[in-house]
Structure formats: structure tokens, C-alpha cells
Amino acid sequence: MWIMTLLSAMFLCISGYSYADHHEKEVSMQDLPQSVQQFINSHFTGVSVSKACVKEKGVHKVMLTQGYEVEFDRNGNWKEIENDLHAALPASVVGLLPQTAVDYMNKNYPNVAVYSIEREHNGYEVKLHADRMVELHFDKNGNFLRKKMED
Numbered sequence: 001m002w003i004m005t006l007l008s009a010m011f012l013c014i015s016g017y018s019y020a021d022h023h024e025k026e027v028s029m030q031d032l033p034q035s036v037q038q039f040i041n042s043h044f045t046g047v048s049v050s051k052a053c054v055k056e057k058g059v060h061k062v063m064l065t066q067g068y069e070v071e072f073d074r075n076g077n078w079k080e081i082e083n084d085l086h087a088a089l090p091a092s093v094v095g096l097l098p099q100t101a102v103d104y105m106n107k108n109y110p111n112v113a114v115y116s117i118e119r120e121h122n123g124y125e126v127k128l129h130a131d132r133m134v135e136l137h138f139d140k141n142g143n144f145l146r147k148k149m150e151d
Contacts, residue, residue, distance in 0.1 A: 024053040024061065035076035036060050043092045044068060080118040086129045088113035097124055098142025109134065 029037055029052050040049065044064055051063040058074030067085035072078055081093050094102060094114050101124060105114065109128055116127035123139040135148040 024055045026051060026053045028052065029062075032060055032062070033072075033076040036062065036072050039072070039076075039078060040064070040070065043090055044070075078119065080116070082116035082118075082127075086113070086115045086133075088129075089115060089117065093117065097126070098138070098140075100142030101126065101136075101138040101144070102142070104138070104142070104144050105136070 029040070029049055032052055032054075040062055047068060048065045049062060050065055053061050055061060059079075060072040060074075060076070062070045062072075064070070067083045067087060068089075069080075069082050069084060070078060071080045078096070081089060081096075083089060094105075094117070097117060105112070105126070105128070109130065112134075113129045114126055115129050116125075118125040123137060123145065124142070126136045126138065128134040128136065133150040135150070137145040137147070139145055
């Protein structure tokens with residue numbers, strides 16, 4: 001009997017932790033920080049917002065039509081920009097990367113769509129859509145570190 005009680009308590013703790021980690025509150029664009037609104041308006045002109053929300057720890061997420069999603073930290077700085085449909089991100093978004101990274105991609109992957117960029121603690125992760133997915137990693141200055149190919 002005590003085993004069932006213990007397992008039930010563990011399940012409730014795990015579910016509560018999982019809920020807190022993924023809980024989001026939908027908000028209007030006007031409720032988001034000014035820097036988030038300006039970012040969306042300047043880089044996604046003509047693309048409609050389908051949902052905006054605030055996640056735990058003040059993380060903001062904006063989902064736009066045409067498959068775009070942008071996530072911001074609690075200070076309003078972009079963390080991740082992607083297109084779920086693997087369509088190309090706007091050139092202005094790719095231009096947020098250090099020029100060294102952009103030059104590397106233009107030289108080694110010309111005419112290949114960048115569909116995801118993520119700002120990581122120590123650099124950037126960029127996903128390209130060629131005949132298969134290519135994941136590139138750059139340091140904070142845009143110097144190429146490694147690539148990963150997926151089928």
C-alpha cells in the first residue's frame with residue numbers, strides 16, 4: 001500500500017514539474033515588451049501574428065503565420081527564430097548573425113535556405129535545408145565550429 005502512495009506522490013510531483021515547465025499564458029502583442037514588438041514589426045513585415053504568449057521565467061514566444069516562431073528571453077532579446085515549414089527566414093533575420101557566419105554560409109552553402117537560428121550560451125546554431133538538414137555551429141564571433149548532417 002505504501003508503495004502505491006509513494007508512486008502516486010512521485011507522479012504528482014513529476015506532472016506538476018512538467019506543467020510548470022511548459023505552462024504558457026496567451027497574451028496580445030501589445031502586452032509584450034516594446035523590444036519584442038519592434039523586432040517582429042521590423043523583421044516580419046506583412047506576416048500576421050497567430051499567437052503570442054509568455055512562458056515560465058518571463059520567456060516570450062510569438063507564433064506567426066507562414067510557420068514562423070520567435071522566442072525571446074525575459075529581457076526581450078531573441079533566443080530562437082525558426083520556420084516550422086523549413087522555409088527560408090527573412091534575409092534581415094539571417095543578418096542578425098555575425099558577418100563571419102553569414103560569409104561562411106554564403107561560400108559553402110550558396111542558395112541554401114536558412115530556416116532556423118538559435119542564440120546559444122557560447123555561440124549560434126543554424127539549420128539549413130538542402131537535400132537534407134544541415135546543422136552548423138558557430139562561436140560568438142561567427143567562426144565555424146562544426147556541422148551535423150541529418151537524413
